[in-house]
Amino acid sequence: MDTHRGETHHETPAGNGGTRLWRNARLATLAPGRDGLGLVETGAVACRDGRILHAGPEAELPDGFRADEVIDCEGRLITPGLIDAHTHLVYAGDRAREFELRLAGASYEEIARAGGGIASTVAATRAAGEEELVRQSLPRLDALLAEGVTTVEIKSGYGLERGAELTQLRAARRLGTLRDVSVTTTFLGAHAVPPGTDRTEYLRAVIEEMLPAVAAQGLADAVDGFCEGIAFTPDEIARVFEAARRLGLPVKLHADQLSNLGGAALAAAHGALSADHLEHTDEAGAAAMAGAGTVAMLLPGAFYFIRETRLPPVELFRRHGVPMALATDSNPGTSPLTSPLLVMNMAATLFRMTVDECLAGVTREAARALGRLGETGTLEPGKSCDLAVWNVERPAELVYRMGFNPLHARVWRGK
Ligand code: DI6
Ligand code: FE
Numbered sequence: 001m002d003t004h005r006g007e008t009h010h011e012t013p014a015g016n017g018g019t020r021l022w023r024n025a026r027l028a029t030l031a032p033g034r035d036g037l038g039l040v041e042t043g044a045v046a047c048r049d050g051r052i053l054h055a056g057p058e059a060e061l062p063d064g065f066r067a068d069e070v071i072d073c074e075g076r077l078i079t080p081g082l083i084d085a086h087t088h089l090v091y092a093g094d095r096a097r098e099f100e101l102r103l104a105g106a107s108y109e110e111i112a113r114a115g116g117g118i119a120s121t122v123a124a125t126r127a128a129g130e131e132e133l134v135r136q137s138l139p140r141l142d143a144l145l146a147e148g149v150t151t152v153e154i155k156s157g158y159g160l161e162r163g164a165e166l167t168q169l170r171a172a173r174r175l176g177t178l179r180d181v182s183v184t185t186t187f188l189g190a191h192a193v194p195p196g197t198d199r200t201e202y203l204r205a206v207i208e209e210m211l212p213a214v215a216a217q218g219l220a221d222a223v224d225g226f227c228e229g230i231a232f233t234p235d236e237i238a239r240v241f242e243a244a245r246r247l248g249l250p251v252k253l254h255a256d257q258l259s260n261l262g263g264a265a266l267a268a269a270h271g272a273l274s275a276d277h278l279e280h281t282d283e284a285g286a287a288a289m290a291g292a293g294t295v296a297m298l299l300p301g302a303f304y305f306i307r308e309t310r311l312p313p314v315e316l317f318r319r320h321g322v323p324m325a326l327a328t329d330s331n332p333g334t335s336p337l338t339s340p341l342l343v344m345n346m347a348a349t350l351f352r353m354t355v356d357e358c359l360a361g362v363t364r365e366a367a368r369a370l371g372r373l374g375e376t377g378t379l380e381p382g383k384s385c386d387l388a389v390w391n392v393e394r395p396a397e398l399v400y401r402m403g404f405n406p407l408h409a410r411v412w413r414g415k
Pocket of ligand 2: 254331
């Protein structure tokens with residue numbers, strides 16, 4: 001590969017270092033201060049050096065702006081590039097056999113307790129090196145990019161020992177160098193107690209060995225945990241969160257997915273960026289999240305795939321003003337899903353979220369959940385020029401179809 005590609009003096013004027021204009025477009029800016037999705041008819045996005053200079057009516061382009069390259073969008077819809085803010089994209093193997101067992105009647109928790117589930121992916125992930133993890137994960141990343149994703153969060157949690165967790169995070173970071181996409185990484189050592197390991201000893205290793213190593217090598221942007229009967233108790237998660245705070249890392253939590261252990265309130269008490277899943281969250285949990293500014297990360301793919309029947313309390317989140325984000329939760333066990341478009345359709349159909357909530361969920365609110373709203377997630381001046389250009393006229397078309405991809409073009413950092 002040509003290692004000079006990224007340097008500005010090798011770029012053509014239309015590249016990252018130049019100016020570009022997408023005109024004759026409908027915009028869904030998602031900008032605060034505009035109604036709903038912040039729709040603009042006959043809009044334009046102007047970009048300089050990979051940053052948005054203007055996103056609004058074409059008639060209001062800055063005086064004297066001359067673009068090196070002008071792209072006529074012919075009336076297409078431009079949204080912020082999509083953000084998949086909760087994935088377990090890096091792992092080896094698959095769980096198709098377990099899927100068949102579940103079809104024959106076994107439950108997800110039964111399989112987990114019998115040593116299948118997460119443990120089987122851990123074995124495959126440990127056996128694969130960094131190269132192999134990258135090789136197996138790239139097609140999943142490419143599927144996300146094909147639907148307009150420009151930022152993706154990737155968690156560890158299938159290594160469950162120091163070396164393998166670091167390898168998983170390194171593989172995730174490497175994916176971000178192999179494709180034009182922003183990758184943020186999350187350390188999920190507290191995902192499960194690995195088989196054959198003492199629980200207390202494992203938690204000690206997570207807190208005293210893995211977390212400090214991950215932080216020292218700059219391999220994680222945040223720390224996550226799985227608070228559940230089959231995983232870690234609220235007290236155990238609290239200890240992980242305190243360790244994360246000492247290292248200056250923000251936290252988030254898999255909370256209230258299969259039962260209500262008070263995970264949402266626990267996450268809020270630790271100032272978590274997001275609490276995720278939340279099917280069993282009660283009003284006290286929602287109120288605590290509102291108070292802490294913790295985003296509700298809803299994951300309809302997992303709800304669908306393990307045939308949950310209890311809906312996340314969307315109406316409570318609305319009433320308390322808790323922002324709602326949506327993500328694929330792409331993972332081999334409960335959500336082998338790589339389609340943010342299908343996520344939006346599921347959120348609308350299964351969770352009764354509105355079109356505006358769905359689209360905000362994979363853009364602005366997803367950016368908020370990553371702590372990156374200053375950088376991406378809306379079309380506003382100063383942000384990274386991350387765009388998805390769609391062959392549709394109205395935002396509802398992105399949510400209503402199933403299994404159809406109308407992406408026309410994807411732009412990351414102005415290219
Ligand atoms: N919750 C989930 O749904 C996934 N992890 C988690 O904490 C499931 C992971 C797996 O089954 O492999
Ligand atoms: Fe997850």
